[in-house]
Amino acid sequence: MAKTTYKRRTPEEIKAQVDAYGEQIVRAAREYTATPEDLHSLLDFMAQFPTYSVRNQVLIKSQSPGAQGVASFRRFQDLGASVQKGEHALKIFAPQTSKTIRGEDGKWIPYSKATVEQKAKAKSGALQHRERVVGYRMVNVFDVTQTDLSPDEYPKLYPNRPINFVADEQRSQILYDAWLTIQSPGAFLFLCMTAT
Structure with missing residues (x-):
């Protein structure tokens, strides 16, 4: 294939x-x-x-x-369900976030550009850090009726x-x-x- x-x-x-x-x-x-x-x-x-x-x-x-x-494809997998073959996803908006750390100099640094030491300090609470919404993107979700679960199994989800x-x-x-x-x-x- x-x-x-x-x-x-x-x-x-x-x-x-x-x-x-x-x-x-x-x-x-x-x-x-x-x-x-x-x-x-x-x-x-x-x-x-x-x-x-x-x-x-x-x-x-x-x-x-x-x-x-509704849930994502992966979330249904985590719950032990499978999305049926051929089903089409629904589109919804999901937030895009940005993680930053306040360095020793007081300036905010993108998490991806922080040093290993700065990340460790942020994790321990020694450095201030934040995560904020910077935009939205379209993501795929599926309805529970599009999975292999039977209706009597829906309440457990x-x-x-x-x-x-x-x-x-x-x-x-x-x-x-x-x-x-x-x-x-x-x-x-x-x-x-x-x-x-």
Whole structure:
């Protein structure tokens, strides 16, 4: 079997992909907040992904409306599951971080350029160090339904899954009216684009 080779993408191709997913978020956010029922459905979906940003929750829903729990290919392997052959990944944003160490002279040094001694001092706490988000990149995740696990095995992967948000039609309308009262028309779109 021939080994697959991958062509490294140019910065322009990466930017185009990020822009396309940004536009997808805006379209989806408008769609998901158009009616009380749509908003209720979105909130119910979002309750399944409490550790993800609003932006990523909307991206996941727009790519896989029935998603139940996502993780990277490697994370599923670590959990003893395999992604089924032929499944296509969902794309979400992941933070890119930069580690720095404050040298003896007070200047911040990129971790990759620090000496072994400086790294050891940072690890022991003798030198100040920090990690901060410097940008975002697109990463692949898969839904649990794309793995070889059976539905009765899902709870072992997500033991702290929140209880489903349950509301009747009247409560959905009240929630939607409250949403409109508190928020300006574009607030949800703004939240989707700026949330980390």
